[in-house]
Amino acid sequence: MKCASNATRSRNSSSLEVIGTHIAAGAAQDRPRVRTRLLAHFVDVARQENRHFPIFARRSMEGEFFVPNSGQAKVTLASNRQAVQSGQVEGCDSCHEHPRASGDLCIVCDRKVVGPRLKELTVGGVTFADVRSQFLSGWHSLNAVRPRVHKVYQISVPSHIRALHNAYRANQRATEEIRVFHSAQCICDMGTKTAALCNYKSCGICCIIRSSFNGFAFGEKYNIGRFGEGIYSYKNPSLADVHATSATSTPYRVVIACDVAVEANLEVPDEKSLFVPCADAIVPVFIIMYTM
Numbered sequence: 001m002k003c004a005s006n007a008t009r010s011r012n013s014s015s016l017e018v019i020g021t022h023i024a025a026g027a028a029q030d031r032p033r034v035r036t037r038l039l040a041h042f043v044d045v046a047r048q049e050n051r052h053f054p055i056f057a058r059r060s061m062e063g064e065f066f067v068p069n070s071g072q073a074k075v076t077l078a079s080n081r082q083a084v085q086s087g088q089v090e091g092c093d094s095c096h097e098h099p100r101a102s103g104d105l106c107i108v109c110d111r112k113v114v115g116p117r118l119k120e121l122t123v124g125g126v127t128f129a130d131v132r133s134q135f136l137s138g139w140h141s142l143n144a145v146r147p148r149v150h151k152v153y154q155i156s157v158p159s160h161i162r163a164l165h166n167a168y169r170a171n172q173r174a175t176e177e178i179r180v181f182h183s184a185q186c187i188c189d190m191g192t193k194t195a196a197l198c199n200y201k202s203c204g205i206c207c208i209i210r211s212s213f214n215g216f217a218f219g220e221k222y223n224i225g226r227f228g229e230g231i232y233s234y235k236n237p238s239l240a241d242v243h244a245t246s247a248t249s250t251p252y253r254v255v256i257a258c259d260v261a262v263e264a265n266l267e268v269p270d271e272k273s274l275f276v277p278c279a280d281a282i283v284p285v286f287i288i289m290y291t292m
């Protein structure tokens with residue numbers, strides 16, 4: 001269910017790497033003169049750009065950050081720390097030392113993250129209120145009982161998942177993102193302790209979030225529905241709720257709010273499911289815990 005993507009390549013590409021590729025090509029064709037000339041050019045470019053590879057690597061690991069609204073001036077690591085300490089810029093949610101660069105994290109911490117991170121939203125906060133109102137206003141059901149939202153966890157997916165999603169959007173010309181809901185059985189007592197995923201193979205919710213829709217409960221690779229194998233979600237959360245089953249150890253039902261990339265002006269009827277053929281099209285964004 002993997003979508004072809006150039007994300008990794010485009011993320012790392014630079015003029016120096018392009019030259020490196022030419023060198024490799026020259027080497028493959030056994031053209032030592034071309035190789036030597038290109039290698040000299042390679043070093044020259046590096047020198048002109050004042051790059052020394054070990055320094056370049058260290059810089060990108062530590063990150064040279066841009067402070068918003070400062071005329072995009074490059075600042076040093078020390079002044080970045082100062083900017084965080086003085087409250088000029090928001091600090092990283094993990095180290096609280098460097099400025100945020102990718103969501104809530106700085107570049108250094110973002111690179112250490114291998115799986116998704118969960119953060120409980122403050123009840124009554126702006127984001128909580130937005131998610132709650134989107135969930136309730138989208139809820140259309142013949143059943144008069146309305147759900148009550150108790151908790152929301154924000155999901156930050158690892159940067160490579162975000163890159164695959166962006167590449168999918170570009171390759172498929174899926175220029176619009178719409179909010180959809182997806183549910184599955186939740187075996188763990190999600191919402192009763194700290195915000196964390198469980199390791200049960202039977203917990204659909206945690207398997208989906210951990211793999212960002214690349215795996216479902218019991219190692220299944222996709223949903224099966226009217227359009228075949230893929231991922232099915234709903235604009236109307238009450239239709240996703242049909243698939244929600246909870247453990248007896250939690251009072252909450254659980255639904256995942258997701259962003260799905262679609263072509264512009266696609267009409268998705270409220271009463272129908274939205275099908276996407278691969279995981280790169282859809283990103284889990286919030287976990288909503290509610291009661292009926």
Ligand SMILES: [Zn+2]
Nearest residue numbers: 092095106109
């Ligand atoms: Zn950090």
Ligand SMILES: [Zn+2]
Nearest residue numbers: 188198203206
């Ligand atoms: Zn779980």
